[in-house]
Every structure is written in C-alpha cells, then in structure tokens.
Amino acid sequence: MSRAFRLVAALRERDSAVLITGEIGTEKEAVARIIHAHSPRRAGPFVSPNLGALPAEILESELFGRSRDASGGGRRNRAGRLESATDGTLFIDEVGDVPLHLQVKLLRVLQEHIYEHFGDHRLVGTNARIVAGTSTNLRKEVACGLFRGDLYYRLCVFPLDLPPLRQRRGDIGSIARGALS
Secondary structure, three states: OHHHHHHHHHOOOOOOOEEEEOOOOOOHHHHHHHHHHOOOOOOOOEEOOOHHHOOHHHHHHHHHOEOHHHHOOOOOOEOOHHHHOOOOEEEEOOHHHOOHHHHHHHHHHHHHOEEEOEOOOOEEEOOOEEEEEEOOOHHHHHHOOOOOHHHHHHHOOEEEEOOOHHHOHHHHHHHHHOOOO
C-alpha cells in the first residue's frame, strides 16, 4: 500500500484519469475518495454511482443524463452522474462491466470532455475528473474484444494496482471501521 499512497501523493496536482485495479474488497472506492480529497478538485463533489446494480438500458441515462424529449415530453432534462460531478470527480466502479456502446461515449468524455444526454444530440461539456476502478483484468478483456483498447489506455494514464487484503492484513481493522489509513 505504500507504493499506492506514493502514487496518490504524486497525483496531488494532476488532473489525469486514474485506473484503480484490485480484487473485490480492496477498497478501490476509498482510494478514489483519497485521490479526490488530495486533489485540486477537493471542493467539488465526489460522485460514485452504483452502476453495477443498474440494468444496461438505464445505465446510459444514469451516467450521461436524459433529455426531456427522451422522457416522453417531461418538463426538463434529467442530469446524469457526469453532470453531477462538475468541478469534482466521477468514480466509475467496475468500469469493465460498462457495455461496449457506452464505452465509446465514455472515451469521448476522456478525449474531448464532451458528451450527449440520452435522447439528445446537442453536445454538453464537462470538466469532471474520471477515476475508474475494476476487479477485471482489462488487458485480457481488450485482447478478447470485450473492452475497448483506446478507452483502456485513456483510463490507464495513472494505473494504481491495489494488493489483495490477504497481503494487507494490517488494513483490515481500518477497512472494517470504514476509514482506510
């Protein structure tokens, strides 16, 4: 973990994407919160949606928002999590589970800092920092065609691999108390 925290310290003044990898239960979200808390974006929101619990058909509008036209003529657009993370950080846990068609939209966010609400073709700008986490071997997923290689490399500007808990027995008490030290 000391290597991981040295990298977090190196990220203090950087605004690059970060890919946190590690087995389930290694506290990827807690590390993402630490990265956010020690960044120039610390005054902005830290947004961490539970995307894994959403069906694929709802995932796009949850992440990118939904236009009122796509909502059956509702009164206003519905903001997505990306918009909620303006001036802050969006943590996308288990990014390896994001469907291929949404990976293209996420790639555009990382490359151009723009996206479209679901059901709309107008471009929306964003300045949210993207930090992603996964317990999946994304290199293997890229080789199998299940994850976009270009997205992998955009996310992997700063790779951070967390060791499994069996190698960090000293962290178990802190994790159980909800405060990774």
